[in-house]
Amino acid sequence: MKKTVFITLAILLLIPFATQAQKKVNSNTKGHHITFTIQNSQDEMVFLAVYYREKLILQDSATVANKQGNTRQFIFKGDKTYQGGLYKLVSQKHRPYLDFVMDKNQNFSVQCDTIGNVENIIFTNSPENLELHAFQKQTVTAQKRMSAYRSAYNSFEKSGNKDSVEFYKNKITELNKEMEDFIKSLIDRNPDYLFSKMQKAYRSIVVPDPPVKADGTIDSTFQARYYLTHYWDNIDLSDSRLIFTPLMEPKMKDYFNKALQYQEADTINKYVDMVIGKTTGDTLMYRYMVDWITYNFETSKVLGHDAVFVHVVKSNQMQGKCTWMDEDLVRKYEKRVKHLEPLLIGKKAVELIIPDTTLTDDFTKWYSSYNHSKKYVILWFYDPDCPTCKKESEKLRIIYDSLENIGKRNFDVYGVGNDADIQRWKKYVKDQNYPWINVGGNKANVDYLDLFNIYESGNPAMFILDENNYIILNKRIEMNTIQGFIEQHEKMMAYKKNQKK
Numbered sequence: 001m002k003k004t005v006f007i008t009l010a011i012l013l014l015i016p017f018a019t020q021a022q023k024k025v026n027s028n029t030k031g032h033h034i035t036f037t038i039q040n041s042q043d044e045m046v047f048l049a050v051y052y053r054e055k056l057i058l059q060d061s062a063t064v065a066n067k068q069g070n071t072r073q074f075i076f077k078g079d080k081t082y083q084g085g086l087y088k089l090v091s092q093k094h095r096p097y098l099d100f101v102m103d104k105n106q107n108f109s110v111q112c113d114t115i116g117n118v119e120n121i122i123f124t125n126s127p128e129n130l131e132l133h134a135f136q137k138q139t140v141t142a143q144k145r146m147s148a149y150r151s152a153y154n155s156f157e158k159s160g161n162k163d164s165v166e167f168y169k170n171k172i173t174e175l176n177k178e179m180e181d182f183i184k185s186l187i188d189r190n191p192d193y194l195f196s197k198m199q200k201a202y203r204s205i206v207v208p209d210p211p212v213k214a215d216g217t218i219d220s221t222f223q224a225r226y227y228l229t230h231y232w233d234n235i236d237l238s239d240s241r242l243i244f245t246p247l248m249e250p251k252m253k254d255y256f257n258k259a260l261q262y263q264e265a266d267t268i269n270k271y272v273d274m275v276i277g278k279t280t281g282d283t284l285m286y287r288y289m290v291d292w293i294t295y296n297f298e299t300s301k302v303l304g305h306d307a308v309f310v311h312v313v314k315s316n317q318m319q320g321k322c323t324w325m326d327e328d329l330v331r332k333y334e335k336r337v338k339h340l341e342p343l344l345i346g347k348k349a350v351e352l353i354i355p356d357t358t359l360t361d362d363f364t365k366w367y368s369s370y371n372h373s374k375k376y377v378i379l380w381f382y383d384p385d386c387p388t389c390k391k392e393s394e395k396l397r398i399i400y401d402s403l404e405n406i407g408k409r410n411f412d413v414y415g416v417g418n419d420a421d422i423q424r425w426k427k428y429v430k431d432q433n434y435p436w437i438n439v440g441g442n443k444a445n446v447d448y449l450d451l452f453n454i455y456e457s458g459n460p461a462m463f464i465l466d467e468n469n470y471i472i473l474n475k476r477i478e479m480n481t482i483q484g485f486i487e488q489h490e491k492m493m494a495y496k497k498n499q500k501k
Contacts, residue, residue: 031079032106035065036089039113039120041072043092048076050085050102054249059087081106084194085244103128103194103241131186132195142179149175194241201235201247228271231255232278240284252292265307265345268297272312287324290316298336303475307344313337339453343474349379349465350451354416354439357426367437369414370469376411376486379463380436381454384419384428389460395479397434403483404435410486411464416440418449418459 036046045063049056059082066073082102089097091114098112098121108126118136123129149171156164183203187196207230210222235242235251242248255275260268272293279286290312297308316322317333342350352369369379380396382389396413403409417440419425429438449455452463464473464486472489 030081032076032081034076034106035109036062036074036076037109037111038072038074038097039111040070041091041114043072043074045092046074046097047090047092047094048082049088049090050083050244051088051246052085052244054246056088056090059083083244084241086194086198086246099132101126101128101132101193101195127190128193128195131190131193135183135186135195135199138179138182142175146172146175194239194245197236197239197242198245198247201242201251203234205230205233228255228259229274231259232275237275237278237285237289238280238282240282240288243285243288248288252296256293256296261302265304265311268305268308269311272308273315276316283323287322290322303473304345306340306474307346310337310341310344339450339456342451343453343463343471345471345474348468348470349463350446350448351469352379352414352416352439352448353445354448355441355443356437356439357429367414367439369465372412372414374410374412375467376472377465377469378411378413378482379452379461379465380413380415381448381452381459381461382415382417383459384417384425385421386459392460392476392479393432393434399479399482400435408483411482412436414439416448418454 038046043064045061047058048060048062050059051057060076062074062076064072065075084103085101086099087102088099089110089112091097095114096116097114098110098116100110100123105126105128108129109124110126110129111120111122111124113120118133118140121133121136123133149168153165153168153172156168183199187200190196191200205227207223207226210219213219232255235247256268256272260271276286276289276293279289294309294312294317297305297312300306300309313333314337317325317330318337322330341347349369353366355364355366358364369377378396380393382393384390393415400409400413413434413436415434415436415438417425417429417438419428419440420442422441425440429440452461454461460476462473462476463471464482466472466489473485477485
């Protein structure tokens with residue numbers, strides 16, 4: 001079983017998500033009656049905790065019911081059932097005693113010790129946990145045999161005894177096959193048991209060889225597409241019990257933050273919809289998926305992931321599907337999407353027409369963000385009274401001047417000073433003498449602070465537009481990476497163009 005550090009029980013609370021799940025299950029149940037008999041225990045109280053999001057969430061506690069020598073008995077009894085999942089029995093001092101499955105049958109007894117010796121664990125009237133226990137015992141035995149085989153293999157490999165090396169290599173292979181067959185048999189015997197579904201979920205997807213296309217070439221993207229499409233084949237996303245096990249969180253991170261991380265937003269959106277669609281019939285799993293994916297892409301630092309957040313919210317929260325959310329929260333999502341969507345990569349930026357520092361004089365000049373002589377333009381929003389803005393503006397000047405000096409500057413800068421104190425802004429621009437267009441003040445053709453979400457994101461803020469004024473970057477990056485970013489963008493555009501031929 002996967003080990004998890006048990007954090008202080010005193011600060012663990014039942015989160016609303018888990019509470020709602022329990023209420024849902026409790027509506028048509030017959031309660032629970034679980035007895036733990038613990039050898040060599042000094043506890044006056046023990047705790048039950050359930051796995052959730054790589055943590056353990058406190059579910060219940062019980063005091064000593066009976067004592068006999070060094071053996072103590074604890075009884076968890078109530079009219080409601082616990083949420084199905086993988087649980088841990090924890091000592092008074094927060095030491096883990098054993099993991100067990102809480103499934104449909106919640107009327108059973110367990111004997112165990114305080115050191116987790118699987119040979120001293122006895123489950124009574126719990127078929128689900130008998131399977132788990134059989135797996136634990138088989139695993140312990142296999143680990144001992146594997147350790148001996150590997151030790152012998154390494155020893156004979158050092159001595160150069162090829163026959164013995166081959167013998168123990170085969171033994172290792174046979175033992176791996178034996179464990180695979182054991183797990184497959186466990187899954188096949190009781191496919192609806194939670195522990196069976198957990199074991200199936202841990203099994204890797206077998207990716208077939210890529211097919212040969214009509215022109216005789218290998219389909220180089222087939223295996224990647226197959227993996228993304230079939231990743232969840234062994235995981236029952238219509239069974240919310242899996243949420244309360246150690247497997248879901250790592251699977252979610254592996255899929256969305258590794259396998260899909262650097263895919264384009266449209267591709268990620270396609271697979272997001274596919275995964276959410278697999279939760280059909282289980283509102284709790286649907287909630288878990290939508291909440292997890294929404295937060296993950298809303299807070300991601302990866303370029304383009306804001307488009308995934310917008311897609312998820314428009315397809316779920318704004319469609320009235322997320323019934324657990326109150327109206328205020330849904331409105332907050334709607335407001336955030338309203339500000340983010342026009343600023344997504346690939347969207348055409350709103351034209352800004354803002355005066356320069358002559359501002360209130362008769363000779364005021366107004367400059368358009370669309371009127372740039374170079375292929376690209378950087379929209380640079382700053383506040384003259386902001387220390388970070390000053391520091392980053394100076395870095396931008398260095399990049400600007402260095403590229404200009406070697407004839408490789410392929411971008412203009414449209415600097416927007418949004419200082420309420422116009423005179424201070426004018427003096428700042430004059431003192432700094434930046435070599436680009438400097439506009440600002442409280443006059444403009446639009447409310448640029450609102451349209452470019454500066455009210456929320458704050459200063460400084462950066463956008464890069466291409467020759468047609470479409471957004472290719474919508475968040476600030478390190479100034480010394482601007483040239484590299486533009487070069488990478490051009491390579492990507494060239495690649496896409498060639499793919500269409």
